[in-house]
Amino acid sequence: MSKLALLGGEPVCKFEKTELWEPDRARELALCKRIIDERAFSDTGHEIAVQFEQNFKEQVAGTEYVLAHNNGTSTLLGAFFAVGVGPGDEVITPTYNWICSFAPVTILGARPIFAEIDPDTLCLDPADLPNRLTDKTKAIIAPHLFGAVCDMDPIMEFAHEHGLAVVEDCSHSHGATYDGKPIGSIGDVGCFSMQGGSPGGKPVAAGEGGVVATDNRHYYERIIAMGHLNRYNLKDELTEEPLNRLTSPGWAMVKFRPTNLSLCIATVALDALPYRNRRIQENYDKLLDLLKDVTALKPIKEYPKAQNGGYYGHMRIIYQPDEVGGLAPEKFQEAVNAEGASLAGRSYEGWHITPPYDTGMAYYDDGRGAISPSQGYKAPKYGDLPVSEAVIPNILALPTMIDPPDGYIEAFAEAIKKVQENYEDLL
Amino acid sequence: MSKLALLGGEPVCKFEKTELWEPDRARELALCKRIIDERAFSDTGHEIAVQFEQNFKEQVAGTEYVLAHNNGTSTLLGAFFAVGVGPGDEVITPTYNWICSFAPVTILGARPIFAEIDPDTLCLDPADLPNRLTDKTKAIIAPHLFGAVCDMDPIMEFAHEHGLAVVEDCSHSHGATYDGKPIGSIGDVGCFSMQGGSPGGKPVAAGEGGVVATDNRHYYERIIAMGHLNRYNLKDELTEEPLNRLTSPGWAMVKFRPTNLSLCIATVALDALPYRNRRIQENYDKLLDLLKDVTALKPIKEYPKAQNGGYYGHMRIIYQPDEVGGLAPEKFQEAVNAEGASLAGRSYEGWHITPPYDTGMAYYDDGRGAISPSQGYKAPKYGDLPVSEAVIPNILALPTMIDPPDGYIEAFAEAIKKVQENYEDLL
Numbered sequence: 001m002s003k004l005a006l007l008g009g010e011p012v013c014k015f016e017k018t019e020l021w022e023p024d025r026a027r028e029l030a031l032c033k034r035i036i037d038e039r040a041f042s043d044t045g046h047e048i049a050v051q052f053e054q055n056f057k058e059q060v061a062g063t064e065y066v067l068a069h070n071n072g073t074s075t076l077l078g079a080f081f082a083v084g085v086g087p088g089d090e091v092i093t094p095t096y097n098w099i100c101s102f103a104p105v106t107i108l109g110a111r112p113i114f115a116e117i118d119p120d121t122l123c124l125d126p127a128d129l130p131n132r133l134t135d136k137t138k139a140i141i142a143p144h145l146f147g148a149v150c151d152m153d154p155i156m157e158f159a160h161e162h163g164l165a166v167v168e169d170c171s172h173s174h175g176a177t178y179d180g181k182p183i184g185s186i187g188d189v190g191c192f193s194m195q196g197g198s199p200g201g202k203p204v205a206a207g208e209g210g211v212v213a214t215d216n217r218h219y220y221e222r223i224i225a226m227g228h229l230n231r232y233n234l235k236d237e238l239t240e241e242p243l244n245r246l247t248s249p250g251w252a253m254v255k256f257r258p259t260n261l262s263l264c265i266a267t268v269a270l271d272a273l274p275y276r277n278r279r280i281q282e283n284y285d286k287l288l289d290l291l292k293d294v295t296a297l298k299p300i301k302e303y304p305k306a307q308n309g310g311y312y313g314h315m316r317i318i319y320q321p322d323e324v325g326g327l328a329p330e331k332f333q334e335a336v337n338a339e340g341a342s343l344a345g346r347s348y349e350g351w352h353i354t355p356p357y358d359t360g361m362a363y364y365d366d367g368r369g370a371i372s373p374s375q376g377y378k379a380p381k382y383g384d385l386p387v388s389e390a391v392i393p394n395i396l397a398l399p400t401m402i403d404p405p406d407g408y409i410e411a412f413a414e415a416i417k418k419v420q421e422n423y424e425d426l427l
Numbered sequence: 428m429s430k431l432a433l434l435g436g437e438p439v440c441k442f443e444k445t446e447l448w449e450p451d452r453a454r455e456l457a458l459c460k461r462i463i464d465e466r467a468f469s470d471t472g473h474e475i476a477v478q479f480e481q482n483f484k485e486q487v488a489g490t491e492y493v494l495a496h497n498n499g500t501s502t503l504l505g506a507f508f509a510v511g512v513g514p515g516d517e518v519i520t521p522t523y524n525w526i527c528s529f530a531p532v533t534i535l536g537a538r539p540i541f542a543e544i545d546p547d548t549l550c551l552d553p554a555d556l557p558n559r560l561t562d563k564t565k566a567i568i569a570p571h572l573f574g575a576v577c578d579m580d581p582i583m584e585f586a587h588e589h590g591l592a593v594v595e596d597c598s599h600s601h602g603a604t605y606d607g608k609p610i611g612s613i614g615d616v617g618c619f620s621m622q623g624g625s626p627g628g629k630p631v632a633a634g635e636g637g638v639v640a641t642d643n644r645h646y647y648e649r650i651i652a653m654g655h656l657n658r659y660n661l662k663d664e665l666t667e668e669p670l671n672r673l674t675s676p677g678w679a680m681v682k683f684r685p686t687n688l689s690l691c692i693a694t695v696a697l698d699a700l701p702y703r704n705r706r707i708q709e710n711y712d713k714l715l716d717l718l719k720d721v722t723a724l725k726p727i728k729e730y731p732k733a734q735n736g737g738y739y740g741h742m743r744i745i746y747q748p749d750e751v752g753g754l755a756p757e758k759f760q761e762a763v764n765a766e767g768a769s770l771a772g773r774s775y776e777g778w779h780i781t782p783p784y785d786t787g788m789a790y791y792d793d794g795r796g797a798i799s800p801s802q803g804y805k806a807p808k809y810g811d812l813p814v815s816e817a818v819i820p821n822i823l824a825l826p827t828m829i830d831p832p833d834g835y836i837e838a839f840a841e842a843i844k845k846v847q848e849n850y851e852d853l854l
Contacts, residue, residue, distance in 0.1 A: 025463050032459050032688070036452050039624035041634025041692065070497050070635065073656075073682035086795050087514065087536060099679045100656065107680040109514060109536060197466035207468025208497065208686040229500075229527065245782040251790070252526045253534040254681070255500035259635040261459070261688040265468065355672040363678070368513050 004422050006338035012418055013340035013411040021279075021402035023198040024268050031264035041259050045232030052263045053211075055270055060174050060204065061190060061213035062182035065220040067228060068211055068266075070258040072171045072193020072202075074227070075212035077104035078256060079189035080139060081226055082219035083165035085110045089138035094124040095350035095388050096395075100193075101143045101169045102351075106363070106370040110138065114352040114380055118151075119391040120301040122316050126154035128387075133162060143169035144176060144183050146397070147311035151303040152178045152186045159187075167191060171210075173310035174203035175277045178303075189214045194262070198269045199402055203276065203310040206266035209258045227256035276402055280311045283401040283409060290413035295323040296332065296420045297396065314344040314397030321394065324423040329394050331426055332419060339415035346395035350388050352380035431849050433765035439845055440767035440838040448706075448829035450625040451695050458691035468686050472659030479690045480638075482697055487601050487631065488617060488640035489609035492647040494655060495638055495693075497685040499598045499620020499629075501654070502639035504531035505683060506616035507566060508653055509646035510592035512537045514797075516565035521551040522777035522815050523822075527620075528570045528596045529778075533790070533797040537565065541779040541807055545578075546818040547728040549743050553581035555814075560589060570596035571603060571610050573824070574738035578730040579605045579613045586614075594618060598637075600737035601630035602704045605730075616641045621689070625696045626829055630703065630737040633693035636685045654683035703829055707738045710828040710836060717840035722750040723759065723847045724823065741771040741824030748821065751850040756821050758853055759846060766842035773822035777815050779807035 003009030031048060040046045049068060057066040069075045085091055087109030093102035095114040102112040116128035124142055140159055142150040150168075159166045170176070170184040171193035177183060184190020190213040194206035201207075214220050221240050228234060229249040238244050288299050298318045302308050319329045329345075336343040351357050360377040363369030371377045382389065401409065419426075430436030458475060467473045476495060484493040496502045512518055514536030520529035522541040529539040543555035551569055567586055569577040577595075586593045597603070597611040598620035604610060611617020617640040621633035628634075641647050648667050655661060656676040665671050715726050725745045729735050746756045763770040778784050787804040790796030798804045809816065828836065846853075 023466075028463050029456070029460055032463070033456055035634075036455050036459070036692075039450075039627065041624045041632075041689075042622055042628070071682045071684070073679065077681060081790075084791055084793070086791050099676045100682065103676075103679040104681060106678070107534060195469055197468045200466065201469075205468075206686075207462075207688060208684060242783075242786075242788055245786075245788075247781060249526045249530075251533070251783060251788075252500065252530040253790075254504060254531060255498045255527065257498070257635060259633075259686060259689050261634060261692075262468075262686050265463075265688075354674060356669075356678060359669075359672075361669055361672075361678075363508075363680075364511055364513050366511070 002418070002422055004335055004338065004419065004425055006335045007425060011338065011340040013415040015340070015405055015408050015411070018399070018404055018408055019199055019402060020405055021199050023272070028265050028268045031267060032261050035260045035264060041261060042257065043260060044257060046260055048267060049260050049263050052267050052270070056211050057213070059270065060182060060192070060273070061211065062185040063190065063213040064215045066211050066213045067223060067256070068258050068263060069209065069256045071208050072191060072195055072210040073100040073104060074254070074256050075191035075193070075210040076101060076167065076169065077107065077254065078212050078223040078226060079167045079191050080105050081108060082222040083139055083167065083188050085138050088136060090134060090136040091139045091141060092129060092132045092137060093141045094143065095352045095385050096122060096348055096392055097143045097145065097351065098348060099351065102141050109370050111370045111377060112357070113137070114385060116385050116387045117391070119387055121148055121303065122300055122395065123148055123150045124155065126151055126158060129158045137162065137164055139165040139167055141167050141169055142187060144173040146172050146313055146316050147176065147308045148300055148316065149173060149176045149178050149183055149303065149306035149308050151306070153305065156186065171202055172312035173308070175273055176309035177307045179305040184213045185215065188216060189219055194266050197265070198272065202312050204266055204269045204273055206258065206262040206269065209262040209266055225250040227254040229255060277309050279402045280400050281309065283404060284311070284315055287398060287409050287413060290410065291416060294416055294420050296320050297416065311400045313347070314399055316395055316397050318391065319394040319396045324420060325427050327423050327426055329396060333396055335419045335426055336415050339418060341412045341415035342399055344397035346392055350385060350392050352385055353382050429845070429849055431762055431765065431846065431852055433762045434852060438765065438767040440842040442767070442832055442835050442838070445826070445831060445835055446626055446829060447832055448626050450699070455692050455695045458694060459688050462687045462691060468688060469684065470687060471684060473687055475694060476687050476690050479694050479697070483638050484640070486697065487609060487619070487700070488638065489612040490617065490640040491642045493638050493640045494650060494683070495685050495690060496636065496683045498635050499618060499622055499637040500527040500531060501681070501683050502618035502620070502637040503528060503594065503596065504534065504681065505639050505650040505653060506594045506618050507532050508535060509649040510566050510594065510615050512565050515563060517561060517563040518566045518568060519556060519559045519564060520568045521570065522779045522812050523549060523775055523819055524570045524572065524778065525775060526778065529568050536797050538797045538804065539784070540564070541777070541812060543812050543814045544818070546814055548575055548730065549727055549822065550575050550577045551582065553578055553585060556585045564589065564591055566592040566594055568594050568596055569614060571600040573740055573743050574600050574603060574735045575727055575743065576600060576603045576605050576610055576730065576733035576735050580732065583613065598629055599739035600735070602700055603736035604734040606732040611640045612642065615643060616646055621693050624692065625699065629739050631693055631696045631700055633685065633689040633696065636689040636693050652677040654681040656682060704736050706829045707827050708736065710831060711738070711742055714825060714836050714840060717837065718843060721843055721847050723747050724843065738827045741826055743822055743824050745818065746821040746823045751847060752854050754850050754853055756823060760823055762846040762853060763842050766845060768839045768842035769826055771824035773819055777812060777819055779812055780809050
């Protein structure tokens with residue numbers, strides 16, 4: 001029993017199906033049938049679309065205004081534009097992040113500036129913000145990655161002190177809170193991707209979709225003008241000068257509208273969110289409890305005011321190679337997976353050492369573009385973000401589980417314990 | 428019988444339902460069910476997505492490369508970026524056009540320059556291009572509006588002479604040709620919106636969707652890098668230096684991916700396109716024949732090499748007020764509609780005299796933005812485009828008809844003839 005599966009032993013975690021929860025496909029299909037019957041694919045004023053926005057606002061975002069979008073990236077584009085990110089500006093992002101969380105600033109002519117993560121939470125480190133500030137800094141992106149909530153108080157404090165906007169990327173953490181407030185309602189604008197299909201995908205998954213949320217009327221109107229052309233309430237909602245001069249297409253710089261088919265899928269997912277979040281948290285707590293003696297894996301910390309949640313994808317956990325004789329994280333992961341338990345990897349490298357940001361790249365053949373070296377982009381290099389560089393290679397990830405089969409969590413923990421106990425066989 | 432319905436007479440065109448053609452809702456639903464069952468909403472390599480692109484390429488675009496998009500606007504954004512439109516550049520568009528055909532250049536920092544339309548075809552007038560050329564001109568947008576095909580030969584000749592790119596907006600005219608070649612395959616990049624739901628919506632309607640098409644490998648790769656993050660074939664398709672250095676998200680400046688639910692709807696619409704286009708053309712020809720003695724309405728001309736087609740929305744027709752005592756076009760339209768025949772209006776005004784372009788507008792509170800007067804935007808004024816200004820107010824539109832009820836076309840023609848014959852009662 002102690003011979004590792006990777007070395008020919010018997011695996012300890014043997015389940016054909018590891019998630020028993022099923023989305024309500026019948027209801028998804030019934031809602032889609034209604035849209036198909038009514039030819040209402042693109043009708044922003046349709047009951048399903050209006051109701052979804054209302055429900056998301058009340059149940060998730062907790063803001064005065066929300067707008068359904070065609071994807072999460074477009075919510076971020078709208079948010080950055082709304083707060084005034086434009087040509088020549090800089091936006092601070094943690095280097096450990098999903099690229100779509102910050103790359104939309106580049107189409108606006110702005111540039112991402114990479115900051116450190118807190119090695120205990122894997123979130124943006126507020127203490128590193130002063131090191132990244134220049135006179136071009138316009139905004140900070142605070143991504144609540146994989147369910148982990150950023151420490152918003154010091155981020156907001158720094159932002160206010162320096163006149164910066166804060167965009168919260170809540171794509172992985174629908175339903176999480178900070179200081180009792182829903183994430184997305186603390187910064188200037190909150191962005192929620194709804195990419196993927198439940199039970200995979202974002203906590204509220206639409207296939208392709210997103211929601212942008214704000215309490216700021218000016219930002220709300222700017223996002224409508226930018227890309228919500230012919231939205232049912234556009235003429236009523238554009239009240240500010242000079243936006244109220246616009247005709248029904250608004251500025252139409254881009255188009256943000258989701259198809260109502262996606263909002264049908266999201267409607268069903270939204271109703272399942274409380275159950276999903278509660279179950280994932282329970283199972284996560286149970287698994288961590290079973291792993292409490294496994295010194296090779298250190299759970300991420302939660303900030304005092306944070307209630308992590310949503311938990312897209314996998315729960316990050318920090319591998320401690322020193323506890324297992326310096327065994328490489330990839331080898332530890334491989335050994336656990338051979339036992340039949342799926343331990344995932346870090347998903348992202350640091351973007352400051354990843355193309356196109358590692359060297360910069362011209363977006364145009366003639367050398368133009370926000371991250372073009374010929375336009376003054378200074379490529380970061382390895383060593384610039386030592387804390388992140390040290391921790392990122394050791395990030396591993398536990399599965400999110402809604403309704404795992406009986407005994408699965410125990411067997412999963414067993415697999416990890418077995419590898420920890422027998423790590424010397426792998427050295 | 429000769430008393431106009433508008434004046435209390437009996438209407439001559441009385442049909443409860445004017446379109447008998449029905450989309451294959453059952454097949455749309457069955458395809459969506461497959462995507463729902465397989466949770467494949469966002470899988471770009473799914474058979475339905477790959478097959479749709481292949482079929483659209485072979486049956487409509489006729490180009491080497493196509494990419495399905497989440498909307499038509501995003502195909503245009505991709506196209507303009509691909510051909511190198513960037514900060515400070517200018518793009519020539521006819522003033523009579525849908526705003527999304529050109530406004531995406533503004534998010535790239537470029538500016539639309541408005542040109543005249545040919546008053547006989549309502550398409551971009553190639554003869555006006557020299558008047559709009561500056562040293563900042565980068566591209567021309569050639570929109571094939573409402574089924575009418577632009578005169579591509581002189582447009583391409585001018586573009587080649589001056590080193591400009593040509594983007595064809597084919598959103599209204601899927602299936603039309605020029606010189607025997609499918610539109611979209613003549614310029615540098617072709618863009619097809621698939622917005623709406625059949626029988627309304629674009630000739631191939633997806634709800635929300637679009638297709639971008641090109642024979643140019645460089646442009647194709649640039650569009651993928653810009654916004655097709657994690658596309659199934661991205662790493663294989665980015666072959667050029669330095670794009671081949673990028674990781675699977677590419678540049679991720681924006682996100683272009685459609686949901687496969689939309690491609691299900693488009694798949695069904697694509698199969699119906701040949702029937703739809705044939706029937707609309709037959710009915711259009713029949714109606715025009717019945718109207719040949721109505722001097723108040725002049726059909727638009729077709730360029731010698733053009734085979735108009737697709738026919739989104741309504742068939743433009745040019746009202747001749749001088750033939751009916753100077754009666755206002757709105758009054759003529761109102762009178763025909765009172766007879767029970769739905770004559771539509773012009774849909775767009777000239778953009779050079781419409782907000783935000785009539786005055787310019789800062790996209791940012793601090794005055795930045797491509798069409799900001801403080802950044803050198805020179806607002807056009809009434810009088811700058813006299814040909815367009817004269818003809819646009821007289822544009823009216825006949826319905827597109829796939830399977831109208833028996834007698835409808837005749838009654839429709841009768842309604843128009845009745846108004847022409849009795850116009851003096853309206854003066």
